[in-house]
Amino acid sequence: MSFTDSILTMLGLVGVIFFAVGVIMLLFPPKKINVLYGYRTTRSMKNQEQWDFAQNYSSKLLIIFGAVLALLSLLGYCIDLSDNTEAIMSTILIIGTVILILIKTEKAIKTKFNG
Numbered sequence: 001m002s003f004t005d006s007i008l009t010m011l012g013l014v015g016v017i018f019f020a021v022g023v024i025m026l027l028f029p030p031k032k033i034n035v036l037y038g039y040r041t042t043r044s045m046k047n048q049e050q051w052d053f054a055q056n057y058s059s060k061l062l063i064i065f066g067a068v069l070a071l072l073s074l075l076g077y078c079i080d081l082s083d084n085t086e087a088i089m090s091t092i093l094i095i096g097t098v099i100l101i102l103i104k105t106e107k108a109i110k111t112k113f114n115g
Helices: 003-027 048-076 083-114
Strands: none
Touching: 003 048, 003 083, 048 083
């Protein structure tokens, strides 16, 4: 397996993990605010209603973005890019996805609970 294949496999694996975690969190959300399991930020842990909303919302985003990452990794096998370019793009996609999920969830909590 070449370096490029490893990077694309890693991107696909991260996508599958995000998707699976999203499904698990959607089906088995943490019932109470805790420090071990779930979408945990200051805003989401403010009260139980915000906690429940954040768990549901972030789970759906994890499922969507996980599927997108997995599909992009497959697309990467069809495009001929240098190893370094693929490594940089994969890293940016993974970090960008995490940041996007945080931003979108925090914005949704703020919009729903703070008007």
